[in-house]
Amino acid sequence: MNFDAELIAPRRNQMINAGLWLDKTIIDSLQRAYEQCPNKTALVSFKFEKNIEKQFTYQELWDLSHKVALGLQSLGIGKDDVISCQLPNWWEFTILYLACCRIGAVINPLMPIFRENELTFMLKHSEAKMLIVPKVFRKFNHEQLAYKLKSEIETLEHIIVVDGDDENSFDQKLIKHGLEKKFNRIEKIESSADDITQLIFTSGTTGEPKGVMHSSNTLYSNIIPYAERMELMEDDVILMPSPMAHQTGFMYGLIMPIELKAKVVLQDIWDTAKAVELIEAQQVSFTMASTPFLNDLSCYIIESQKKNSIDTLKTFLCAGAPIPQSLVQKAYEALQVKIISAWGMTECGAVTTTMLSDHEERAYNTDGIALKGMEVKIVDEQGQRVTANISGNLMVRACSNFGGYLKRPHLNSTDLDGWLDTGDIAVQDDQGYIRICGRKKDLIIRGGENIPVAEIESLLYQHPNISIVALVPYPDARLGERACAVIKLNNINEQLTVQDIVKFLQDRKVALQYIPEFLEIVDEMPMTPSGKIQKFKLKKMLEKQHLEKI
Template sequence: MDFDAVLIEPRRAAMVAAGLWLDKTADDFFDACLATNPDAMALSSITVANGARRDLTWAQLDLLANRAALGLRKLGVGRNDVVTCQLPNGWEFVATYLGCSRIGAVFNPVMPMFREHELRFMLRHGESKVFLVPKLFRGFDHEAMAEAMQPDLPDLRHIVVAGGAGANSFDALMNTPAFDADLATITPETRLGPDDVCQLIYTSGTTGEPKGVMHTANTMYANLAPFADRLGMGADDVILMFSPMAHQTGFMYGLLLPLMLKARFVLMDTWDKAMAARTIEGDGVTWTMASTPFLLDLTGAMEELGTDPQSLRIFLCAGTVIPGPVVERAQHVLGARVISAWGMTENGAVTTVLPSDPSQRAAQTDGVPLPGIELQIRDRDGQPVSDPGFEGDLYVRGCSNFGGYLKRPHWNNVDADGWFDTGDIARRDAEGYIRICGRSKDIIIRGAENIPVVEVEAALFKHPAVQTVAIVGYPDDRLGERACAFVVPKPGQSLSFDAMTAHLKSHDFAIQYWPERLELREALPATASGKIQKFELRRQLREAMGL
């Protein structure tokens, strides 16, 4: 695979000269962990369904990473080959990523909730050579799904199944008979460099297909270093991650960040508020990061169970607005600072409030830029506007900007001066704090997950009863937003909510992408050119809901 990460080289010299690119990889940071204290506890991996856990030292994790590297090489994986991983949070995910990095392979995490519709595109577009899946996860047979797709994916040579029993099992992958002899073939020369694409991660957009975001070690660690410094994080932290590591939140802040800090990290494969509360108490968790629904759940669980959250120092909340009462209640119950933040898959966290800020800042703003990041708010003519309170298009420029979209450089949205068009609308106050006001791109964020509106609309258009459809978001206290489908049925036809969801299920859409409300109309508001006025639909919906 040739990676067209065209946004890296033009800014390399300036980023290195400014000390923003560290020229270190995950391998370099792991080596430092191993050299400092190989027998220190590194990773605790918890399976929520049965409460099982596996605790690993840095030395033990190193051994598993080497076994994964050799197993992948045995399958023919080499430099710049893409390995797609749909595993839930756990030691297997971590070992696979580290193994990929040691043999120069590119890691492609995909969400466990994805099904055939999303995966066929991602695996084909990324030319994935190996696909790692769980046998069963949340009652779904991922192995059967993967095997059914394989004939349609010419580049996919191997399926590896965690929890499987056959020759394609993860256990078989990790079993290299000539381990000691083969280990000598993995050297620093086989590793990825700091400017090599090391992560390919897909994000939904308005283009009608997912976009393959390319990151290097330099772009990701350029975010993590100032992020950790701002929040006062170090080797004494214990990081809990329950957000999926196939999402940039889980990957960067649940895996890469603790490696950089030499800090212990605790992974939960699914969300369970009671187990999270007990884990924070039992493992002395100091830091975690997730969206508002998780904060609400955790606060409630701590109250219900009476567990002790005294170790928890920071809950960083991103992805959705945090209502003021939620911040106040959480800080009272947890005793931790609630830090609001905003970012994107393409950049990692871009803004955060400061730990020294008054608590209401987290409810009122999304923070100020991290060092190495610049923001611009532009008017409709593309001109920067510095007036406080002006709402305009948000542009970002800086060290953690991605390398580009795989095979779609014309979508990179970066101008000649290096400014990236985020597609979001924001305002800035007199002190430089921003607030995300909305999105110019057609995406709904439900529980910190982007809903690919264009794709879902396209699928609903295929229903025989649908003449016109438009999907818009509406506010939700728990998830931030939910989706509503406005449908104009064909003459003499109708559409029920159950029929709509059954149709989307038949098209293999993940349930999280299904609209949770259906409104039937005789017509939809539109411009003279026929473009549907979604802002008017949002207004109508809010009015109908009394919002």
């Protein structure tokens, strides 16, 4: 594969001179950990459906990744070849990425929820040479689909099955091959920290996903300041329930623990009781996930009165969507942990977080302040920077900005000065903290009046009967658009009417023209793997209903 990562080379000298790119890869981090603490537990992997837990030391990570790298080379995988993997948070995922980095191959993580439509597009676009899948996960036969895809995709040469029972299993093909007895070292390759190491597709909140290209330099330049901001050290234990096939899990659950020489605990299926058990047994001190995880954990602790079970947990970083004030307060009281709010993108990782020293209100009033090496600015439609507390387009210029979109450089949205147009609308206060107000495409314009979508959603989250809410436009012949509140209730037996919504918002002094005029109750909300609501699907649903009514 030839990677058109045109955004890396132009900023190399500046990033190196500023000390932000360290020319380091995960193999450098692994080797340091292997040499300094070989017997330390590096990884605990729990497979929920089989109730199997496995632990690995840094010595074992070093040895296993060497074996898997030899196995990949024996199958003709080499530098810049793409290996797609549709794996949950299993130890095989970590070993695979380490092996890829040893031979210069590029990993392409794919969410386990993807099916034929998404996978066909992504595998073809990435020209994947190998696909690694679980045999069965959550009652879905991934092996069967993988072989169907192989028969239809020309570049796809190999299928490897984790927990498979034939010669193409991960165990037989990549570990028990015996090649280490013949070859003491992997075939030498010429590589650098500027080479593409990860190809990951955007979550798709607005439609067709794009292939984001990252190098070790772009990834590491984010992970190191992130760990410093969170004051994470080698004695910390990190719980990662967020999918490693998403940027959150990949960067902070796979790479960061190895860089820190810390221990990570991988949870493949979210189960609150099991999470509490893992936190207690493994002495977890830090975790990062979206708001539903935080809500579940808080409710469980309140109901079970098991606060003492998680007293090692110091910090819960929440990202993916704004955290409602009520949830921050509930979580703080229930868990007695520091709640951190953060904002970022697949294209650059976490860009802003609140500080450990901040008052708790910062976690629900803001999305944080820029990390070291990251810059943010708010501009108007003419590209001019606006003053504090004025909303505008959020731009990011970060050491961790991606290398570009694979085969789509015209969509890179990065100007000659390195500023990336995020597509978000935000405000920034006079201390530098930002608050995401919504997406540019999120705007609802009712009769020429812009409705403050994020503000109304934030208020509705305070309603005791509302679990999830999304404000989306409803087509209207006269006004262009009206606002519809799409809501998932806390309890399906509860009742909620438009009149209830109107009164609730009027009681909070919301202008009448900002109040939703339609209400749609749904059983489930379409979400990306990172917990973001897919509003484009809701818009299509409402447009269809509108057409049916006409």
